[in-house]
Amino acid sequence: MTEAAPNESAAVSFRHVVRLEKVEMTFGKVQALSNVDFAVGRNEIVGLLGDNGAGKSTLIKIVSGVLRPTAGEIWVRDRLLNLDRYSVRKAHDLRIETVHQGQSLGEKQPLWRNLFVGRQITGRFGFIDVKKEKEIADQLLRRAIGFRGHGINSDSTVRDLSGGERQGIAIARAMYFEADLIVLDEPTTALAVSEVRKVLAFVEGVKAGGRACIYIEHNLAHVYEVADRLVILDRGTVVGQFAKGEITLADLTARMIALHEGRKHAGT
Amino acid sequence: MPAPESARSRLLETEGLPIMGVLLALVIVFMIAAPDVFLGYRIYMSFLATVPPLLVLAAALTLVIAAGEIDLSFPSVIALSGWVLAYFTHVLGSPWLGLLLALASGALVGWLNGILVARIGVPSIIATLATQFLWGGLTTVFSQGLSYALGEVDQYFLWHLLVGRVGAFPVQALWAFAVAASLYLVLNRHRFGEHLLFIGDNARVAEVVGVNVQRERTRAFVLMGVMAAFASVLLTFENRSFFNTQGGGYLLEVMAAVFIGGTSVFGGKASLVGTVAGSFIIGMVEAGLVATGLQGFWVRAVVGVVFLAAVIGHILIEEPERRSVFVRALRDRYDFVRKSSPGGGSTERRGAR
Ligand SMILES: Nc1ncnc2c1ncn2[C@@H]1O[C@H](COP(=O)(O)OP(=O)(O)O)[C@@H](O)[C@H]1O
Ligand SMILES: [Mg+2]
Numbered sequence: 001m002t003e004a005a006p007n008e009s010a011a012v013s014f015r016h017v018v019r020l021e022k023v024e025m026t027f028g029k030v031q032a033l034s035n036v037d038f039a040v041g042r043n044e045i046v047g048l049l050g051d052n053g054a055g056k057s058t059l060i061k062i063v064s065g066v067l068r069p070t071a072g073e074i075w076v077r078d079r080l081l082n083l084d085r086y087s088v089r090k091a092h093d094l095r096i097e098t099v100h101q102g103q104s105l106g107e108k109q110p111l112w113r114n115l116f117v118g119r120q121i122t123g124r125f126g127f128i129d130v131k132k133e134k135e136i137a138d139q140l141l142r143r144a145i146g147f148r149g150h151g152i153n154s155d156s157t158v159r160d161l162s163g164g165e166r167q168g169i170a171i172a173r174a175m176y177f178e179a180d181l182i183v184l185d186e187p188t189t190a191l192a193v194s195e196v197r198k199v200l201a202f203v204e205g206v207k208a209g210g211r212a213c214i215y216i217e218h219n220l221a222h223v224y225e226v227a228d229r230l231v232i233l234d235r236g237t238v239v240g241q242f243a244k245g246e247i248t249l250a251d252l253t254a255r256m257i258a259l260h261e262g263r264k265h266a267g268t
Numbered sequence: 269m270p271a272p273e274s275a276r277s278r279l280l281e282t283e284g285l286p287i288m289g290v291l292l293a294l295v296i297v298f299m300i301a302a303p304d305v306f307l308g309y310r311i312y313m314s315f316l317a318t319v320p321p322l323l324v325l326a327a328a329l330t331l332v333i334a335a336g337e338i339d340l341s342f343p344s345v346i347a348l349s350g351w352v353l354a355y356f357t358h359v360l361g362s363p364w365l366g367l368l369l370a371l372a373s374g375a376l377v378g379w380l381n382g383i384l385v386a387r388i389g390v391p392s393i394i395a396t397l398a399t400q401f402l403w404g405g406l407t408t409v410f411s412q413g414l415s416y417a418l419g420e421v422d423q424y425f426l427w428h429l430l431v432g433r434v435g436a437f438p439v440q441a442l443w444a445f446a447v448a449a450s451l452y453l454v455l456n457r458h459r460f461g462e463h464l465l466f467i468g469d470n471a472r473v474a475e476v477v478g479v480n481v482q483r484e485r486t487r488a489f490v491l492m493g494v495m496a497a498f499a500s501v502l503l504t505f506e507n508r509s510f511f512n513t514q515g516g517g518y519l520l521e522v523m524a525a526v527f528i529g530g531t532s533v534f535g536g537k538a539s540l541v542g543t544v545a546g547s548f549i550i551g552m553v554e555a556g557l558v559a560t561g562l563q564g565f566w567v568r569a570v571v572g573v574v575f576l577a578a579v580i581g582h583i584l585i586e587e588p589e590r591r592s593v594f595v596r597a598l599r600d601r602y603d604f605v606r607k608s609s610p611g612g613g614s615t616e617r618r619g620a621r
Contacts, residue, residue, distance in 0.1 A: 066476050088478035100476045106469040108536040117466055118478030126459045 014077040016041055017181045017212045018063055018096070023072030025058050025236075032058040033069070033236045040181060040212050045203060047227030048216045049252075051260055054233040056216050057101050060183045063214070064098035065091035092119055097179035099170045101186045101216075105158045112137035112154035115173050140172055164195040171202060182206050183214045188222065200226055220256060224249045234259055284541025287529055291545045291552075298556050305559065313436045317506060319551040320444035321346075321499040323544065325518060326525040327448045328495035330543045331455055332392075333526060335488050336468035336535025341381060341396040342522070344403035345496035346503065346515030349373050351407050353501055354416045354510040363426040371497045377403055378493020382486030392489075408512050416510040431505040440502045445544075447495065452540040464488055468535025520568060524575035525550045530582050537586065546578075 016039045025033040032055045040046050050056050061067040062074070065088040074081045076094050091098070105114045112134045121129045121136075137154035158166060167187055174182050184203070188196045196219075203226045206213045217223045223230065224244070230252065232240035240255065247255075299306040325342055332339050349370040357366030377399065384395035421427050431440045455461035463484045466474040475481050504510050527533060528549055529542025550571065557567045584591045 061476075064476070065478075087480075088476065092478060098476070103470060103473055104476055106466045106473050106536065108469045108532075109465060113462055113465070117462055117474075120459050120462065122459055127453070127457050128459060128462065130457060 014042065016075065016078060017044075019075040019078070020059070020062070020069075021073040021075070023059075023062060023069045023074070025055070025062065025067065025069050031236055033062075036072070036233075036236070036238055038231060038238065040214055043207065043210050043212055045207050045213045045215060045226055045228045047223035047230045048214055048233065049220070049223065049230060049256060050233035051263060053235075055236040056233055057185055058236075059233065060098065060185055060214055060216065061100075063091070063181075064088060064096060064100075064183055066100075088118065092177065095178070095180040096183065097174035097177055097181070098183040099167075099174050099185065099187050101189075104170050105166055107159045108157055110155050110157055111141065111152075111169060114158060114169060115140065115154075115176065119177075136176075140176055163190045164192060167191060167195070167199070171199065175202070179211065181212045181214070185216045186218065188217060188219065196222065220253050221249060224252060232256070232259070234263070283539050284530070284545055287539075287542045287545040287549075291549050294549060294552055298552065302556075302559065309436070311555070313438060315548065315551050315555065316441035317431075317438035318555075319547055320438075320440040321503040321506075322518065322521055322525060322551060323444040323547040324447050324495055324499040324502065325522045326529075326543045326547045327444075327451045327540060328492045329522055330526050330529070330531050330538050330540055331451060331461070331464055332488050332492050333531050333533070334455060334461075334468050334535060334538035335464040335485060336471070337385060337392040337485065337488065339378075339381060339396045339489065339492045340393065340519065341377060341400040341403065342492065342496040342499075343515030343519050344400045344407065345374050345377050345493055346500040346518060347407040347512050348377065348403045348410075349497035349500040350504040350510045350514055351411045351416075351512065353504055354418055355410070357418075357421070357424075358416075363421070363424045367426065367501055370501055371494055374493040374495070374497025374500070375490055376493070377496075378490040379486070381493065382489035385489065386482040386485035404515070411510070411512045413512060415512065418504070418508045418510065421505060421508055427505055431502060438506075440506060443498075443502065447498070448540060448544050455538060455540060460484065460487065465536055465538070468532075468537075470536070520571060520575070521550050521554070524571055524578075527575060527582070528578040530586075532582070532586060533579055 019039040021037055023033055023036045023038070024031075036055075036059065038059065048056050048059070058067065062069050065086050068083055068086065074083065074086070076096070081090075106117065109117075112130075115137050116128075116133045121132050123129055134154045141152060141154060152161065152165070158169070161169065171184075171187065174184075184199070187199050191199065200222060203213055203215055207226070207228075215223060215227060228244055230240075230242045230244065230247070231238060232255070239259070242252070295306070305311050325346075329339060329342070352373045353363075353366045353370040355366075356369045357363045360366065381392070381396050381399055384390045384399070385392045422432075429439070430443060431438065433439065453461075455464070463474065463479045466477065466479055467481055467484060471481055500515070503514065507514075525546035526543050527546070529539055529544070529546030531538040531542060553571060553574065554567055557570060558564075562570075584594055
């Protein structure tokens with residue numbers, strides 16, 4: 001079922017991990033995205049900024065195969081996708097991993113199911129290799145997340161975890177599958193300061209590992225710290241793009257505030 | 269967390285253990301209350317002959333409810349597929365073809381439910397209520413309101429294969445257990461079952477982790493339809509007759525069996541072991557109550573109460589948030605517990621969120 005071999009990425013050279021061209025997205029009468037061009041280079045961390053409702057989540061859901069755009073093209077590693085056949089699974093096969101905004105785990109389900117759902121380790125006829133999934137999950141919990149001593153194991157359910165622990169699981173899941181592009185949609189909402197540092201360290205790790213990231217975050221100082229490039233979205237269109245060297249944090253902040261004020265006056 | 273408590277909670281978490289205990293207790297109560305009947309084996313053979321259709325229905329419905337949906341149309345499948353079986357076995361002279369067409373009719377009903385719910389987006393409670401009337405009505409039209417007696421049906425090998433007797437043992441019990449065991453594996457060990465659990469837990473999460481929500485929902489309804497048709501075949505063969513009202517009594521019984529067994533009314537969590545126990549509890553309570561001379565409407569009233577009590581009990585056990593709300597309400601009302609009660613450990617962790 002895996003059409004794009006995972007190793008393909010390493011072998012073939014490409015400029016952009018992902019590139020969107022003239023993408024439109026409408027929900028009924030709501031135009032969530034219009035004429036969006038957006039690209040993420042190889043080993044680039046892109047901070048995606050914008051007010052609530054600007055279309056950030058919609059954009060990354062298109063990248064990750066959750067939503068099909070109403071128009072436009074998507075290129076992954078400089079290859080045009082057939083959007084009729086693009087899906088979350090396909091995105092996984094293309095080594096794109098996403099931590100979605102808000103809840104991205106099944107609350108009543110054990111952690112081992114949450115780690116593998118959608119791409120289970122299966123034997124014949126689609127039956128899950130539960131033992132193997134649990135083994136890997138337990139390893140992951142001990143090593144990557146450091147949940148030792150919390151009494152948390154692969155059988156714990158998500159509702160037994162704190163917000164930070166939940167986000168840790170969601171990020172660990174994205175990490176485990178070793179993507180070339182990691183998409184993080186407001187991963188630090190409701191996290192304690194020390195946990196926010198962990199997320200930032202993770203993003204820096206993505207960079208150091210030669211991989212790419214789309215990072216959506218409301219705290220401008222945080223995005224500014226880790227991003228190579230900043231893209232500002234407003235009411236569904238890209239209104240600004242800056243390499244980090246081109247703009248100071250203060251200017252960026254002023255710009256975002258101006259956008260926010262402008263929006264209020266527009267009376268939406 | 270102190271060790272004894274976690275050991276206790278682990279025991280409570282063993283699937284279906286409490287409900288199996290309830291079933292056992294019930295058997296003992298009946299043995300004491302009516303030793304003549306309940307110390308012999310006949311009554312149990314009788315349960316094993318009558319409970320299978322209920323068990324098959326409840327097992328399949330458990331998966332539908334795990335996915336956060338409901339199917340109210342299965343009583344009409346019991347009627348429709350029973351008619352298809354009786355009619356085509358008679359017309360075509362082959363019970364195998366009758367069986368095949370009966371199962372196909374169940375699949376068709378389920379598929380239509382699936383389209384309505386998964387593709388068009390009609391809430392399943394509304395969609396299947398409507399199709400219940402649709403197929404129930406059509407069955408009366410097809411059968412012209414007549415009942416069929418299937419007196420000679422035991423001439424067929426298929427009849428013996430499905431509902432025959434080995435000694436005194438009713439073969440349909442084996443089929444029902446096989447269905448329950450298979451569905452247990454599907455729910456707990458198969459990709460499809462896991463997808464249903466995530467859809468029932470939170471369909472938006474299921475979608476973003478790559479579950480094809482529409483397709484899996486549709487499949488759940490098709491499975492329900494086919495299993496309802498199979499239950500109908502067992503029932504129609506066992507009774508050696510077809511009535512166009514034959515599904516009527518099952519709605520309450522099947523729901524009660526599933527929910528008594530501990531499957532969450534909110535979806536995302538389901539117990540097939542519980543459903544098996546729940547089916548026999550319902551079967552026994554009914555038989556026991558009838559044996560005590562209660563009239564049918566009283567039996568239904570009692571089952572309704574047991575059903576409700578079970579649902580409330582499970583909500584309090586399994587939904588920690590609701591439990592703490594409930595406990596707080598009790599505490600406010602009867603101001604006798606000043607200190608926080610023990611055993612709230614698992615709920616307190618949540619405060620960290
Ligand atoms: N599934 C949906 N159905 C209808 N409207 C939607 C849906 N998802 C997003 N929208 C609308 O699209 C716009 C952009 O939303 P979103 O991408 O979530 O913004 P952001 O993530 O930047 O806050 C909003 O107006 C939102 O209401
Ligand atoms: Mg968003």
